[in-house]
Amino acid sequence: xxxVTLAQVQLRDRSAGSCEQRNGxxxxxxxxxxxxxxxxxxRHALLVALAVLFGFAIAFxxxxxxxxxxxxxxxxxxxxGVLYTIPSLALFLVLLPITGRGITTGVVAxxxxxxxxxxxxxxxxxxxxxxDARDAAxxxxxxxxxxxxxxxxxxAVPEIVAGLRVAATTTVGLAALAFFxxxxxxxxxxxxxxxxxxxxxxxxxxxLLLAGLFDALFVxxxxxxxxxxxxxxx
Amino acid sequence: MAPGGARMxxxxxxxxxxxxxxxxxxxxxxxxxxxxxxxxxKHLELSAVSIALAILVAVPLGLAIxxxxxxxxxAQFVANAGRAVPSLALIxxxxxxxxxxxxxxxxxxxxxxxPPILGNTxxxxxxxxxxxxxxxxxxxxxxxxxxxxxxxxxAVPTIFGGIRNSVINxxxxxxxxxxxxxxxxxxxxxxASVYGDAGRLGAAIVVAVLAxxxxxxxxxxxxxxxxxxxxxxxxxxxxxxxxxxxxxTP
Numbered sequence: 208x209x210x211v212t213l214a215q216v217q218l219r220d221r222s223a224g225s226c227e228q229r230n231g232x233x234x235x236x237x238x239x240x241x242x243x244x245x246x247x248x249x250r251h252a253l254l255v256a257l258a259v260l261f262g263f264a265i266a267f268x269x270x271x272x273x274x275x276x277x278x279x280x281x282x283x284x285x286x287x288g289v290l291y292t293i294p295s296l297a298l299f300l301v302l303l304p305i306t307g308r309g310i311t312t313g314v315v316a317x318x319x320x321x322x323x324x325x326x327x328x329x330x331x332x333x334x335x336x337x338x339d340a341r342d343a344a345x346x347x348x349x350x351x352x353x354x355x356x357x358x359x360x361x362x363a364v365p366e367i368v369a370g371l372r373v374a375a376t377t378t379v380g381l382a383a384l385a386f387f388x389x390x391x392x393x394x395x396x397x398x399x400x401x402x403x404x405x406x407x408x409x410x411x412x413x414x415l416l417l418a419g420l421f422d423a424l425f426v427x428x429x430x431x432x433x434x435x436x437x438x439x440x441x
Numbered sequence: 442m443a444p445g446g447a448r449m450x451x452x453x454x455x456x457x458x459x460x461x462x463x464x465x466x467x468x469x470x471x472x473x474x475x476x477x478x479x480x481x482x483k484h485l486e487l488s489a490v491s492i493a494l495a496i497l498v499a500v501p502l503g504l505a506i507x508x509x510x511x512x513x514x515x516a517q518f519v520a521n522a523g524r525a526v527p528s529l530a531l532i533x534x535x536x537x538x539x540x541x542x543x544x545x546x547x548x549x550x551x552x553x554x555x556p557p558i559l560g561n562t563x564x565x566x567x568x569x570x571x572x573x574x575x576x577x578x579x580x581x582x583x584x585x586x587x588x589x590x591x592x593x594x595x596a597v598p599t600i601f602g603g604i605r606n607s608v609i610n611x612x613x614x615x616x617x618x619x620x621x622x623x624x625x626x627x628x629x630x631x632x633a634s635v636y637g638d639a640g641r642l643g644a645a646i647v648v649a650v651l652a653x654x655x656x657x658x659x660x661x662x663x664x665x666x667x668x669x670x671x672x673x674x675x676x677x678x679x680x681x682x683x684x685x686x687x688x689x690t691p
Contacts, residue, residue, distance in 0.1 A: 230537075288656075289653060291609070292609055292652050292653050292656040293649045293652055293653065294609075294612065294613030294616055294648055294649065294652050295613065296613065296616050296617065296627070296630065296645070296648070297613075297616065297645040297646070297648040297649040297652070298645075298649065299645075300630060300641060300642055300645035301642065301645050301646060301649065303642070304448045304451040304452065304642065305448060373524065376521075376524050376525040377524055377525075379525060379527065380524070380525060380526060380527035380528060380530075381527075382527075383527035383528070383529040383530060384527075384528075384529055384617070387630070393527075394527070394529050397527075397529055397530055397533045398529070398533075398620075401533050401536050401537065401620060402536055402537050403537065404537045404538060407530065407533045407534055407536075407537045407538075408534075410530065410533075411526075411527065411530035411531075411533065411534060414525075414526075414527045414530055415525055415526065418524075418525035419525070422525075
């Protein structure tokens with residue numbers, strides 16, 4: 208079935224000019240066809256956004272658990288490490304019989320991939336909190352829960368966001384293979400015309416652009432969440 | 442979504458494909474079983490050559506940048522930008538612009554493997570305690586000796602972290618090498634019309650197992666090449682109060 212849909216996508220109009228026939232890099236072709244890339248780009252961004260969102264939710268829960276019970280750090284790192292190691296393409300295909308073709312399989316596999324990066328960075332951020340800050344908070348009469356939410360997590364924001372940035376940019380690259388799971392994305396465009404230079408440049412360029420946008424978004428989030436840094440006079 | 446029984450039988454067929462050969466759907470060619478060994482061998486060959494070349498390029502470059510501090514921006518840029526380049530786009534770029542074949546795919550995989558190693562080598566050298574470097578210089582070591590005997594050994598665990606990341610990337614990306622004419626374990630995945638669904642799933646399972654196996658091997662290697670003095674379990678012992686009595690000065 209997938210072969211049929213791919214064949215249809217391949218029917219690009221190459222007769223219009225000689226540039227396409229010579230397989231050069233064709234600004235005119237791009238100007239005429241860029242609308243074809245809008246939907247895959249949106250889908251690509253959606254895959255990454257959902258994967259990072261779910262990945263963060265799961266990794267955050269695991270990190271809070273491991274923060275309280277340190278013995279859990281090693282097993283959680285091991286399990287998420289295995290998930291990180293499995294090539295995304297293989298994971299997409301192994302999941303196919305279980306979750307079926309479509310965006311679910313894509314998001315599940317990509318989420319699995321983000322867990323290690325995000326988990327490790329949250330733990331790093333929590334471990335880097337100065338003991339003095341923790342002591343001061345306890346001395347002020349804060350409960351463990353208050354120390355966690357009002358002192359430790361806010362101080363860990365830079366490391367946590369750094370993890371999210373790495374996770375997001377990596378996931379943009381991996382999502383380029385999600386079309387093997389029928390989840391769409393820019394990879395489908397790349398794959399549909401692998402030898403056409405203009406297509407490769409546009410689709411590949413959009414991937415890089417998306418990675419840059421996600422990165423910028425997280426930098427912005429970090430700025431907004433670490434206002435306390437600027438409250439201290441330099 | 443397939444019902445439970447059908448689902449299990451899909452995995453059963455895939456496992457069967459890995460171990461027993463049969464004629465391809467299109468006829469004429471033997472696939473599965475021992476043919477998987479050929480694919481596995483090609484996959485390993487491509488990955489090993491690529492990772493070796495990536496190490497040869499990235500480690501000396503990262504050491505030089507880390508030691509001199511010159512080109513630090515370059516190292517960080519390559520490490521960050523490299524992560525964002527989709528492997529599929531890189532392979533496609535090679536197919537469209539440079540060409541197919543073993544040499545070209547190797548070159549693409551080397552490019553993919555360099556950023557994590559370069560970034561980690563640079564960081565590894567940079568985070569060596571400046572006091573130790575000063576002490577080494579004070580002992581009369583030349584710059585090259587400082588790099589080789591102090592900075593490199595202390596950076597080895599970090600460098601190996603980068604190498605492990607590159608291995609993961611390269612083994613994964615070698616899976617789509619058939620797009621560029623190199624018949625690796627990805628062939629049943631890319632050319633599912635020849636291999637059928639069982640072949641596709643079987644190859645995916647083999648690729649996953651291969652990736653996990655290489656990760657375990659490299660993690661073990663990382664522990665072996667880490668100098669004794671900075672192995673984690675050793676460090677903990679050193680932090681414990683020593684038995685030697687040190688005179689307390691007021």
